[in-house]
Amino acid sequence: MMPRSVRHPAWCDVSDADWSDWRWQLRRRVRDLATLETLIAVTDEERRGITGRVGTFPFAATPYYLSLFEGPDCPVRRQAIPHADELLTTPWDLDDPLGEDPHSPVPNLVHRYPDRALLYVTHNCAVYCRHCTRARKVGDARTAPSRAMFEAAYDYLRRTPAIKDVLVSGGDPLSLSDDRLVEIIAALRAIPHIEIIRLCTRNPVTLPQRITPALLEALRPYHPLFVSTHFNHPRECTPEAAQALNLLADAGFSVGNQMVLLRGINDDEPTVTELGRWLLRNRCRPYYMFQCDPVGGTAHLRTAVQTGVDILDRMRGRVSGLAIPQLAVDLPGGGGKITLVPDRLVKLDGKRRVYRDAFGGTFDYVDAPLDDS
Ligand code: SF4
Structure with a gap:
């Protein structure tokens, strides 16, 4: 039986079997203001944020993730529930901050670095993170790739031997069924020059029930497989999340974390240190600490670049180097990542x-x- 963290009272009577079933969690996602109002005391700012984002970037939260919410300043709640500040715009906002669309030789495939490509496999996520770089696409069913698009992407990959490393992303690839995900991974693994396949998933954070023995067994023939996940705050570090990470490690996955610095959520050294230490204890390497991309709707969540440098400066020498992520800025317009270090x-x-x-x-x-x- 999976260990349990706290549940919202609305789901206290749900059987452990249902609660631990990722499909149950996905079906019961909270996706509208009326339902949310029955579960938490929604603030005026959140109400305006939710209403103002209808038709542009939806919100959704699994019962599991929503159960981690506390008051309006809660670092988990602020990542999942739109705020009126999302409606603010600045001259630096971009729809496609990483310049992915101009670097798409075929639909749903981004080829921005010589040896790597990113494959967009689904528009669905368990939770729509308010800081999502791909907010222009995720949550929008019109961006779901068709079978023909997948074939065109595979064809491009077959014709491009320089690509050694494919990031399977979206949306969250673990939103797909086991069969469909395995089909995609098998198609990639059949391309001889692809050495590394990375699953980019926030499910260990937002839906840890998704990491099932059946999924891991189905993926086992396709190693080396890497998982890039995305914990941002120690409040997300629950017994369920720890179990998901350990199951992945036991099944031979190399697991790394890519956090995003978010103002008022995790932009301080003690938080980053506590998170890094918990990740290491659970066999997940802190990999990147990203400067938040200048995607529209995130101005209120962005920190100064110097904030990340100062956090690293306080960590280096005091905290195990294994627990210290690299600070990266993904240059707007498609310049790629640069890493920054304290001088x-x-x-x-x-x-x-x-x-x-x-x-x-x-x-x-x-x-x-x-x-x-
Ligand atoms: S899980 Fe990833 S793709 Fe989905 S909303 Fe969050 S950051 Fe975006």
């Missing part, structure tokens, strides 16, 4: 470099390799 150089004096450590001490390093003339 520890205090002074450059000929061959003498003076660096500061994590605690403010300074130390010399003489940069004089023997063959340096």
